[in-house]
Amino acid sequence: MSDTLDPPLERDAPQPPPTPPVSPRRLGAWRGLRPLVMRLHFYVGIFVGPFILVAATTGLIYTITPQLDQLLYRDALTVPASTAQVDLGAQIAAASAAVPDGAVTEVRPSPGPETTTRVSFDAPGVAEDYARTAFVDPHTGQVRAVLDTFGEWLPTRAWIDTLHRTLHLGDVGRVYSELAASWLWVLALSGLALWIVRRRRQSRVRRTLLPENGPAGRARIRSWHGSVGLWAAIGMLGLSATGLTWSQFAGENVSNLRTALDWTTPSVSTELPAVPTSTAPVGATADRVLAAARGAGMTDPIAITPPEEAGQAWTVSQVKRSWPLEQDSMAVDPTSGAVLETVRWADWPIAAKLAEIGISAHMGILFGVANQLLLVALALGIIVVVVWGYRMWWLRRPTRPGASAPGGTERPGVGAIVVVGAVAVVLGLFFPVLGVSLLLFLIIDAVRQEILRNRDHRLPS
Template sequence: MSTTPTHSSAMRTAASHARPNNGYRTLWRWHFYAALFVMPFLVVLAITGTIYCFQPQIEPLLYPHRLVVTPRPAPRLDENTLLSRARAAMPPAAVATTARIASRTDRSAEFIFRLPNGTKRSVYVDPYDGTVLGTLDVDRRFMQIDRMIHRKLLLGKSGELLMELVACWTLVMLGTGVALWWPRRTGSLRALLLPDLTQRGRPLWKSIHATLGIWIALGALAFVATGLPWTGSWGKQFKALATSVKLGSPPGAWGGLPVSALKPAQANGSNAGQPSKGSPSKMDDMPGMTMDEMPLPQVPWAVGAVRVPQSHETSASPEHALPISLADIVAKMRAAGLADGYDIALPATESGVYTVSYFPVDPQLERTVYIDPYSGAILKDIRYGDYGAIGKAVSYGTSLHMGRYFGLANQIVCTALSLGLAALAITGCLMWWMRRPSGTLGAPARERVAAPMRGWKTALVALGVVFPLMGLTLAAVWFMDRLVFSRASASATA
């Protein structure tokens, strides 16, 4: 009879040790699949993202003879003259699309042209004497190639979808990784946050991998989340949805606004060339381009889905006022408080407008301005305060994600997170290689008794609903796990 309490105590002790590991192998199995997929891509993302983060410092070093000039006491030439010099350096059929406005005394003036074969080329002009310093293929600039590798692996739409999947599966990897480590280190905060350097071999790499993951998990989660709105599939749909429910771009832009760009006619009264005040705008009925489709290097996320206005004929008269010049637009923007670091998309047709995009490091200073090319009237001046709640949040997330918001410190934080994710991928690969039985995938064994894990199942379903492409791959992995990898690896250890 004396053995009963001892037996009960032993049962309770065994149960207490078993509970924390309930579902452990299931989590490990999903962590394994997620990591196996994202590991090589995380290294690519880390390297390209870190390089792009330091674009302001790197580009002048790569192209010093084009981007950098010697400051002089002589006044700068006006933008019309500089554009004319740049145009003279291009083939006759080249079309000027964009002017990049910078007032720094040590920077050249840059103009972007579209060539007949569809390529884009930047022309750099000395702002003091008008000398053409050289040209660069826009799509072959080092930073543009780096950016396209980061976004789509230079594989077009398929690469864009692949990188979106990588971001989503990184969320699964981070979530399961924290869950795997956290319950097993509740006894010591030091063991949770610091690696055990007394270990050797795979246990040492496991300790380093786990504690590194704990340190960067929250920042890495934010890193991934702030990058997703810029993806080509889900991000584009998310932007369109936010715009349609008035939480992205300014509420009502352009719907119902009494503004439009006008071509001044010969006989149109005293209001010729001024925005129409007497009738609602018909912008919503127009098939105009969106801001994301404009020939601009970058535009604020919140206005990406906003359609750009066009001019309207006011009479059948063939005589129209001449459009105002680029120098006039620069002077107008200076008077409106914008002097440096913005881009101007030039009107491509007689019905086009000047589109000014200002994408600074501080989201609250972002501006998008549309200017009538005939009257010079500002049709719309969209600022941060006009954004919806989602647009404001994404703007801050973007600035932080790109390492722009608080200068060098932000760049260092982004670098630490990027390299931390790369280190997780490398250490995880080492652990898998050391543990993997020869000739097999080496997936962790399944639970002998399936755990309910309702919370995790709900989270995965929610992830699949929010990210439909991710949902399809989740279902595919579950299906393959049941049919292709159904045999548990007996050699897998915790």
């Protein structure tokens, strides 16, 4: 949503009618801030645009992964419906035979008559944060497939997810996604400010919300850039906020803040009232734990997690992330089958609920296909806004005869520089990538303005 000044030689668009004067008192603060906001939006868009473009493109690909899963892994995910049922212990035994060197880390019983049971293992040769998962027919006990999974994501979806988050570059790649998420909300808000103030001063409510279809040229591109950016702004802010929770540096700070404010996702205690004298087989225990959880009202889909250490309770958690969310969890005594503690979704802190809802929406699973279509529209909107931004820059590139300086040459007020600098320092404490890059921008902009001023002084009058 650019608001840069038109070049003197631009004659491909009709000139707007004169605008009525605006009270200096009302726009005094904005006049001091506008040049800095305008250049911030322009230069950040130029240099961070590629990162945002990559994030939007990979995110667009990610939105279709649920359908890819069904297409590529249909044999692993689905089975013919039947009234026959093999107990969970037998299913786990079959999965263990298929992954003989693995230790069970999670069991997801089949949530319906046409879906498989998932049994995940910690096994040698599996990548960090991945699991080896056996997909078992709950009616026959037959293992349909064994795949390496990332959480609940199957291989293709996991690969695309990693592409979106890190470009498969590990921690170095996480900086790219953090840079995109950090600046996306800044670009959205700065663009909103520039676009709305400009249109409000021209009394163009309709043209604020809808693009103009005038003669081809930079003015029409700017109209589409601003209007589409306006409609996409809320989505951009949401993607930025939820994306930062996964980031390398800001994500850790967000987690620490949530912990300090008691906004974290609550979990059940795995402490047992008494240390068991013997350990039952995993399969038999899983049947007992499942029966106890369902008897206490736990509904599918659920995940059963054995304890990491002996002498602890098992946990059973609902994993329904579509609306309405179901995220109850229980701790179950593996020996007696007694439910020791229950944490209900209704009792979660509001901040934890909002985080869970936002992340589910970001992943396109909150409202199913409707959520996916919304993300597709948002990703396409971000892509075209970035492309239009570069197109406007090209039409007014510095090498073009008669072109004015990019982002304008008007100097911002000292107060504006001080305020933005202070904001950069504060943001740097919480969002390091954003804070450091914002300070770098302020330094570069100040040097650039000084060079331009000295050049103008040297020019003959």
